[in-house]
Amino acid sequence: MATDPPLIAFDAVTKSYGTGEALVHALAGVDLRIDEGEFVAIMGPSGSGKSTCMNIIGSLDTPSSGSYRFKGVDVGTLNRDQLALLRRHYLGFVFQGFNLLARTTAVENVELPLIYRGMRAAERRERALQALESVGLADRATHTPNELSGGQQQRVAIARAIVTDPYVLLADEPTGNVDTKTSVAIMELLARLNADRGITILMVTHEPDMAEYAQRIIQFRDGLIDSDARNGKVSA
Amino acid sequence: MIYETLKLALQAIRRNVLRSFLTLLGIVIGVGAVIAMVTIGNGTTAKIEEQMSKLGSNLLFVIPGQLGPRRASATAQPFDARDVDALRDQLRNVQAVAPVSSSSKTIVFGSENRSVTVIGTDNGYFTTQALDITDGRQFLDSELRGGQAVCLIGETVREKLFGSLNPVGATIRVDTVSCDVIGLLAAKGQSGFGQDQDDVVLMPLRTFQRRLAGNSDIGRIYVSAATKDETAKVQKDIEWLLRERRRITAGKDDDFAVADMQQIISAQTATTSSMTILLGAVAGVSLLVGGIGIMNIMLVSVTERTREIGIRLAIGATENQVLMQFLVEAVVLSLIGGVSGVVLGLGLAGTAVGLMRIPFILDADIVLLAFGFSALIGVVFGYFPARRAAHLNPIEALRHE
Ligand SMILES: Nc1ncnc2c1ncn2[C@@H]1O[C@H](COP(=O)(O)OP(=O)(O)OP(=O)(O)O)[C@@H](O)[C@H]1O
Numbered sequence A: 001m002a003t004d005p006p007l008i009a010f011d012a013v014t015k016s017y018g019t020g021e022a023l024v025h026a027l028a029g030v031d032l033r034i035d036e037g038e039f040v041a042i043m044g045p046s047g048s049g050k051s052t053c054m055n056i057i058g059s060l061d062t063p064s065s066g067s068y069r070f071k072g073v074d075v076g077t078l079n080r081d082q083l084a085l086l087r088r089h090y091l092g093f094v095f096q097g098f099n100l101l102a103r104t105t106a107v108e109n110v111e112l113p114l115i116y117r118g119m120r121a122a123e124r125r126e127r128a129l130q131a132l133e134s135v136g137l138a139d140r141a142t143h144t145p146n147e148l149s150g151g152q153q154q155r156v157a158i159a160r161a162i163v164t165d166p167y168v169l170l171a172d173e174p175t176g177n178v179d180t181k182t183s184v185a186i187m188e189l190l191a192r193l194n195a196d197r198g199i200t201i202l203m204v205t206h207e208p209d210m211a212e213y214a215q216r217i218i219q220f221r222d223g224l225i226d227s228d229a230r231n232g233k234v235s236a
Numbered sequence B: 001m002i003y004e005t006l007k008l009a010l011q012a013i014r015r016n017v018l019r020s021f022l023t024l025l026g027i028v029i030g031v032g033a034v035i036a037m038v039t040i041g042n043g044t045t046a047k048i049e050e051q052m053s054k055l056g057s058n059l060l061f062v063i064p065g066q067l068g069p070r071r072a073s074a075t076a077q078p079f080d081a082r083d084v085d086a087l088r089d090q091l092r093n094v095q096a097v098a099p100v101s102s103s104s105k106t107i108v109f110g111s112e113n114r115s116v117t118v119i120g121t122d123n124g125y126f127t128t129q130a131l132d133i134t135d136g137r138q139f140l141d142s143e144l145r146g147g148q149a150v151c152l153i154g155e156t157v158r159e160k161l162f163g164s165l166n167p168v169g170a171t172i173r174v175d176t177v178s179c180d181v182i183g184l185l186a187a188k189g190q191s192g193f194g195q196d197q198d199d200v201v202l203m204p205l206r207t208f209q210r211r212l213a214g215n216s217d218i219g220r221i222y223v224s225a226a227t228k229d230e231t232a233k234v235q236k237d238i239e240w241l242l243r244e245r246r247r248i249t250a251g252k253d254d255d256f257a258v259a260d261m262q263q264i265i266s267a268q269t270a271t272t273s274s275m276t277i278l279l280g281a282v283a284g285v286s287l288l289v290g291g292i293g294i295m296n297i298m299l300v301s302v303t304e305r306t307r308e309i310g311i312r313l314a315i316g317a318t319e320n321q322v323l324m325q326f327l328v329e330a331v332v333l334s335l336i337g338g339v340s341g342v343v344l345g346l347g348l349a350g351t352a353v354g355l356m357r358i359p360f361i362l363d364a365d366i367v368l369l370a371f372g373f374s375a376l377i378g379v380v381f382g383y384f385p386a387r388r389a390a391h392l393n394p395i396e397a398l399r400h401e
């Protein structure tokens, strides 16, 4: 029986910044396999390389060495336009710092990835509003980021990431700025996206409570994977 | 996708109203200034040429010193009455000779007063200047010889001092001299320099010399040749005669100048075209300052824009899509700014041209040049920083500070 290649495969991936004295190994040789449909939580102390790893998976950044294959395709061989298409059609990214367009309404921010997919305006608007609805922000659609709280901006960023129905949702601390109640709502949303639509989810979090929603928890330490375990508490 | 790109660009312009407005302002002012100044300069030149050529081509000007900017050289000795007599008696093929001295004086009638150009001359002035009298008469020989206090007034003087009254027969005071008005001059309008040629008072030369100037100097002499063809020959004769009279030895330069209309025109237009160049330079500087303003605004917003580019790249835009958006944005701003600048410049020029009563001459090259420059500024400063940013990794663009 031929097995599909894993969705995400890291082989000895490193990433270092700076030179000489200031050399930092953000990732020091990571091997990682993630299959389609998984819900993975990435944990670890601050500075352990979680965001760096997510950025590389999101093809926003490139490894210093090692290989990253997405669905069996070596991402290192793709040119800039192919990487853009990979991001456009397969990936949804929620940044640690939201990264919304300033002076642009929530719904327009959410629409943005659909514009680059060439979707018609009316359909675009409808889907953007749906996505906002699913993060509980339907009533804030015409607000600009500076009129929204941190948690609300975070949710707009999530809506923007899921509006395209991505294969993989990469969320860097999606509950970092929100209260417990909203955190739970966001986690339930992610769990639902994972269960109902089969979206693969990678989520960075510092909170063990949130990690409990995942089926698998990866611990980072000093640029390496410290532990990688199935989450015992999630019932199969 | 072109439509979407245009929409994205317009959205970006709308979202950054202040930045867009300041960029526009820079372009509008620069382009507007260049077009206004150059159009006004051209109109002035054309007006002078037209005025001068109206005076007739058989007219010669005799002035002390040299033609051109250094004309009023203090060393040049003025003419006197015997020079005029000599020109009148010894030259052939001459229709009329008119000595002229003038200065600015205050004139008073009733409760009205006004500063005007007072010209001392004789009846030759009417012939040489092709000047008609609408009411009254020329000077009498007795008035000229006796230096009597009589005068003719221009249309502007009549209007301002007399209003609906009849000036002929009235008495006005010119500086300290009470003067009978014996005639009214036909209106001539403005000169090429925007000077009102009807704001004048004419009186006998001798009256002017004795009672106003206090000397017997003659500032300049107008000579009109009998026919156009003889003008050049008459010019030579005058030069020869005056060198003789002023005892200028062979090999030395003239300390006077004889010029025909054509030479005056080229001397004057040289002055106005250097004025046009100066105006153009001033305008060019404002275009440059506008450009630097735009550059500043663009550079200040580079951080924000770089992050915007990072976001767009991160959610799946290709480098080209991002660049097209920025290019369209820059082009749209430059176009709006350029068109508004052209409209503003032409509007300003139109208003000024109307006020100065000079012809409206549109120089298409300047319009194109100003427009092209504005487009260049907009594109260079809007597009090239974006190009650098779009070439970064998305994550580098997002981290930009
Ligand atoms: N652009 C950069 N230049 C230099 N060093 C960097 C850069 N980005 C990350 N690093 C370093 O790489 C290491 C890993 O950073 P990373 O952002 O991946 O940490 P993290 O696990 O996401 O931390 P946190 O939980 O605080 O978000 C850190 O030591 C950081 O200082």
Ligand SMILES: [Mg+2]
Pocket: A050, A051, A052, A096, A172
């Ligand atoms: Mg991080």
